[in-house]
Amino acid sequence: MKAYLVKHLYDGKGLKTDTFVVVNDEGRIEEVTQSNPNLPYDTVEIMTPGFIDVHSHIGLARWGEPSNGGDVNDYIDFTNPLIDAFDAFDHEDPALSDSVEFGVLVTCILPGSGNLIGGEGAVLYVPGKLKADRYIKSGGLKGALGENPKYAGNNKGQRPTTRLGVFGVLRKSLEKARQIEKQLESGKKVEEEIDPVDLKWLKVLRGELRLRIHVHTEADLAALFRFADEYGFKYTIEHGSNLHNIEIFEEIAKREVPFNYGPIDAFAYKYELRFDTWKNLQTMKEVGLDFALMTDHPVVLQRNLLLQLRYFLLTGFSKVKALASITSIAAKNLDIDDDMGTIEKGKEANFLIWEDDPFVLPSKPAKIIFKGEEISS
Numbered sequence: 001m002k003a004y005l006v007k008h009l010y011d012g013k014g015l016k017t018d019t020f021v022v023v024n025d026e027g028r029i030e031e032v033t034q035s036n037p038n039l040p041y042d043t044v045e046i047m048t049p050g051f052i053d054v055h056s057h058i059g060l061a062r063w064g065e066p067s068n069g070g071d072v073n074d075y076i077d078f079t080n081p082l083i084d085a086f087d088a089f090d091h092e093d094p095a096l097s098d099s100v101e102f103g104v105l106v107t108c109i110l111p112g113s114g115n116l117i118g119g120e121g122a123v124l125y126v127p128g129k130l131k132a133d134r135y136i137k138s139g140g141l142k143g144a145l146g147e148n149p150k151y152a153g154n155n156k157g158q159r160p161t162t163r164l165g166v167f168g169v170l171r172k173s174l175e176k177a178r179q180i181e182k183q184l185e186s187g188k189k190v191e192e193e194i195d196p197v198d199l200k201w202l203k204v205l206r207g208e209l210r211l212r213i214h215v216h217t218e219a220d221l222a223a224l225f226r227f228a229d230e231y232g233f234k235y236t237i238e239h240g241s242n243l244h245n246i247e248i249f250e251e252i253a254k255r256e257v258p259f260n261y262g263p264i265d266a267f268a269y270k271y272e273l274r275f276d277t278w279k280n281l282q283t284m285k286e287v288g289l290d291f292a293l294m295t296d297h298p299v300v301l302q303r304n305l306l307l308q309l310r311y312f313l314l315t316g317f318s319k320v321k322a323l324a325s326i327t328s329i330a331a332k333n334l335d336i337d338d339d340m341g342t343i344e345k346g347k348e349a350n351f352l353i354w355e356d357d358p359f360v361l362p363s364k365p366a367k368i369i370f371k372g373e374e375i376s377s
Helices: 094-101 147-155 163-186 196-206 218-231 246-255 280-287 306-314 319-324 328-333
Strands: 002-010 015-023 029-033 041-049 051-056 104-109 117-125 135-144 211-215 235-239 259-261 351-354 367-370 373-375
Touching: 002 319, 051 328, 094 104, 104 135, 147 163, 163 196, 163 218, 211 218, 218 235, 218 246, 246 280, 259 328, 306 319
Parallel strands: 002 041, 051 104, 135 211, 211 235, 235 259
Antiparallel strands: 002 015, 015 029, 041 351, 104 117, 117 135, 351 367, 367 373
């Protein structure tokens, strides 16, 4: 057993003072209490959960590698549901140790946005020695709408060149899956006869595999809502950087769709980002919309995940709510909140110890606790 007396505990949902956190020998949180556990303890000033980056390409777009040499997008086909990002993940990417040093302990890596379906993502531990030890679960099937799938890859292979075409391929894929499901239900086919690509779409249709949809504009998001209403699949909004009208944020909140927002510090390099500004956070705050924050590494370096929270404070978010976007809400959006994202009894003991306020510019974690053990980056 290991115990800490925490003077200021940001547990992922709120702020507690003078609280004991007890970690058992299995690397899990045994107890969070304001009563003395009758164990030797270390007194620490500030503790937060380890940070979670919900959307990145770390280990696919690698440190020191030319941009055309990475493994973020493949243009073998416009829909690539059998691609798995974890296969190409480089666990020796030097950017990973930088991330750990600044408190990022979990990330979701995703294929890029150059195709309607880029492939399956993976939720990973950022620290670790062996690649296999880092895998947590599937990160869902990465999709993209808008400008990127229209123009990426210089239209290699058979690819649509308009939004009309992009949505047409999406409808064709979903409709085919719907027809196959009917044939399975009627006994005209058995699953062993179904092509593996079609089986992936069946999982989407059944809600077994979440679509992670890159989308920036309100028009594209409205179309996504229409498809979701028609076919009933589970999905997550990824980016949404161009959204700015209060009504669209109210609709997202009403639908209770997981929303992974950002990155905030990126350059608006295309017209569909013309309303991209950190001030949109103010509108989301007015709506009371919960969302997780991403880096989209290497667009914003993953080590700078915390630094983006300065815009939250500038728009009136509390420190508690700002930290939730990279801890508890992030875990919920990745469907890992049963095990991490907060400092609570039974959760994995992944947390950060700080000597100074994390929101002071030169701050970095004084100690990093991963699965109950202190680690170095």
